[in-house]
Amino acid sequence: MTTILLALVIGAAFGAVLDRVGASNPSFIGAMLNLTNLNLAKSIVLAIGVGSVLMFGGQMLGLVDVGHMSVKAAYGGVFLGGLLLGAGWALSGFCPGTGVVAAASGRKDALFFIAGGLLGVAAYMVTYPAWKSSGLLDAIAGGKVTLGAVPGAKYDGLTALPGDILGLVLGLGFVALAFALPERLTGAPAQVQPAE
Amino acid sequence: MQLNWKVGGLLLGLVFFAAVWLVKPIGVSTQFVILDGIVADAVNPGLVTQTEDGFTSTNAYLAKSGGKYAKAVSNPLNYSFVFVIAMMIGGLLSALARGGIPAGDRRVPALWRANFGDCRIKRYTAAFVGGFIVLYGARLAGGCTSGHMMSGMMQTAVSGYIFAAGAFAAAVPVSLMLFKKEA
Incomplete structure (x- = not known):
């Protein structure tokens, strides 16, 4: 029952924050991905940094259980799937999490996104054996690995660097990157000439 | 906002x-x-x-x-x-x-409207097709923006970096092609 309560509290907080940072607004996603407004990218990069610093810092102080880490496997399909997700993300302006939040907050196009998503998942469930036999789901780079081995974690490190210190340093690096990113990467739009 | x-x-x-x-x-x-x-x-x-x-x-x-x-x-x-x-x-x-959310934006988001007009069928078709590709890709990758990119990179997972590289390598060019006008 406690876990269900935590699901309700953390899930609701996540949904509310996604709404407030603008991640469930396709116009903000589009403006991030066409590089005209990077405010959302700055939020995302800062969030990764803050999460990283708190998690690894907490682990080093013995306050955070290393066993709660859950690292996904690396395989060829991760990159290929990432490409597909990226293309669909740009087209629709939604990813799975922001799509459900957007639909709940009244965006009608998000309902179509979810319907398409459920069909896409069904298609994957049917075609899964073909991917499995293609070898693209076989682990690469050690599979479930972190950049450095984290003390007490069940995952190997890609490098011999200490994973917790590396995580802390990278976390600070993400925070710095968030501040360093400009508000926009492409030039300001040309002034629209008034109609004759 | x-x-x-x-x-x-x-x-x-x-x-x-x-x-x-x-x-x-x-x-x-x-x-x-x-x-x-x-x-x-x-x-x-x-x-x-x-x-x-x-x-x-x-x-x-x-x-x-x-x-x-x-x-x-x-x-x-x-x-x-x-x-x-x-x-x-x-x-x-x-x-x-x-x-x-304003009623107009609930029907068709502002950036889409600026580039492709107010036609709902066009927007809903794009959202549906996008949803299909996004979730098919997420299942092939074994996670999405939350699980792979945010949670993964936060944990220094190698798979998170591979995923993010793929996602942005496709998302940025597609978005640059589609959305030339700003909302």
């Missing part, structure tokens, strides 16, 4: 940290599998079955990894599924608390 990026990023980071501190890293796209499984199992009750040491399915994908998806399908009141339901509640309350 959009929070200052520093405040927003800090809050978002705190949520991701709270999840891994109290339970486990956030992930969403698996729950599309579970919902599909629940619907399919209702239509075809033989899909998910209980065995002596857990659950399995006639579908190879639901049966993989010791039937963990099959188990979640037969018991939807689990952490990850309730988490996504709660996200919807939180998102709705947050949107209502700031006055709701």
Whole structure:
């Protein structure tokens, strides 16, 4: 029952924050991905940094259980799937999490996104054996690995660097990157000439 | 309407940290599998079955990894599924608390309207096709923006970096091609 309560509290907080940072607004996603407004990218990069610093810092102080880490496997399909997700993300302006939040907050196009998503998942469930036999789901780079081995974690490190210190340093690096990113990467739009 | 990026990023980071501190890293796209499984199992009750040491399915994908998806399908009141339901509640309350999303934007978002006009069929078709590609890709990759990119990179997972590289390598060019006008 406690876990269900935590699901309700953390899930609701996540949904509310996604709404407030603008991640469930396709116009903000589009403006991030066409590089005209990077405010959302700055939020995302800062969030990764803050999460990283708190998690690894907490682990080093013995306050955070290393066993709660859950690292996904690396395989060829991760990159290929990432490409597909990226293309669909740009087209629709939604990813799975922001799509459900957007639909709940009244965006009608998000309902179509979810319907398409459920069909896409069904298609994957049917075609899964073909991917499995293609070898693209076989682990690469050690599979479930972190950049450095984290003390007490069940995952190997890609490098011999200490994973917790590396995580802390990278976390600070993400925070710095968030501040360093400009508000926009492409030039300001040309002034629209008034109609004759 | 959009929070200052520093405040927003800090809050978002705190949520991701709270999840891994109290339970486990956030992930969403698996729950599309579970919902599909629940619907399919209702239509075809033989899909998910209980065995002596857990659950399995006639579908190879639901049966993989010791039937963990099959188990979640037969018991939807689990952490990850309730988490996504709660996200919807939180998102709705947050949107209502700031006055709701304007009716025009609920039908067709501003950036889309600036580039492709007000036609709803066009927008809904794009959202549907996009949704299909996004979730197919997420399942092939084994996670989405939350699970792979945010939770993964936060944990220094190699797979998170591979995923993010793929996602942005496709998303930025596609967006630059599609959305030439600003909202």
